[in-house]
Amino acid sequence: GAVVSQHPSRVICKSGTSVKIECRSLDFQATTMFWYRQFPKKSLMLMATSNEGSKATYEQGVEKDKFLINHASLTLSTLTVTSAHPEDSSFYICSARVSRADEKLFFGSGTQLSVL
Amino acid sequence: GQNIDQPTEMTATEGAIVQINCTYQTSGFNGLFWYQQHAGEAPTFLSYNVLDGLEEKGRFSSFLSRSKGYSYLLLKELQMKDSASYLCAVRPGSGTYKYIFGTGTRLKVLA
Numbered sequence: 001g002a003v004v005s006q007h008p009s010r011v012i013c014k015s016g017t018s019v020k021i022e023c024r025s026l027d028f029q030a031t032t033m034f035w036y037r038q039f040p041k042k043s044l045m046l047m048a049t050s051n052e053g054s055k056a057t058y059e060q061g062v063e064k065d066k067f068l069i070n071h072a073s074l075t076l077s078t079l080t081v082t083s084a085h086p087e088d089s090s091f092y093i094c095s096a097r098v099s100r101a102d103e104k105l106f107f108g109s110g111t112q113l114s115v116l
Numbered sequence: 117g118q119n120i121d122q123p124t125e126m127t128a129t130e131g132a133i134v135q136i137n138c139t140y141q142t143s144g145f146n147g148l149f150w151y152q153q154h155a156g157e158a159p160t161f162l163s164y165n166v167l168d169g170l171e172e173k174g175r176f177s178s179f180l181s182r183s184k185g186y187s188y189l190l191l192k193e194l195q196m197k198d199s200a201s202y203l204c205a206v207r208p209g210s211g212t213y214k215y216i217f218g219t220g221t222r223l224k225v226l227a
Contacts, residue, residue, distance in 0.1 A: 042219065
């Protein structure tokens, strides 16, 4: 199956700093990628839809200025958590579809963010 | 609004059969997915249903009834490695690539 690579897998940062998470589609081009957030023992919460070459579409309640998304190429989307605070600590996962003909999502391995 | 419901936890015995139910109420319907997620890992795709009926894939089967807004995932010959969370997800609209996930069902398989 298709491979989605996400880095870093784990990051610990101080409160007030910014953290960038990268999501790459390794063997296919992804015009659309999705960013999810997951709290312990909870399901995936869609944060935003990242569109190559255009602005991301954010879900209601997600702060655009807090979670910056850049989808500069067909194989790379980045999520930057700006001025991180302890409440931003969470598991962040990106995903992508291979093509319009293939409905399933392929997920990155996730990033565990801990803000001290 | 969009709502997908699953039982929070289930327990079953190794070698047994377990059925995980999912009910959904969404603004539209363009497919239902089941994913498996082990703790601390990314979800992996299990099945996809867009038409009513049963889809079988090895030990796993998934059923869909669109008129009832209902699906189930059936796991046969349970193994210890099947202990994981099982996520039900729906793609509501043809004009969007959004996928809405349920809260997930944590399955514990006991020896």
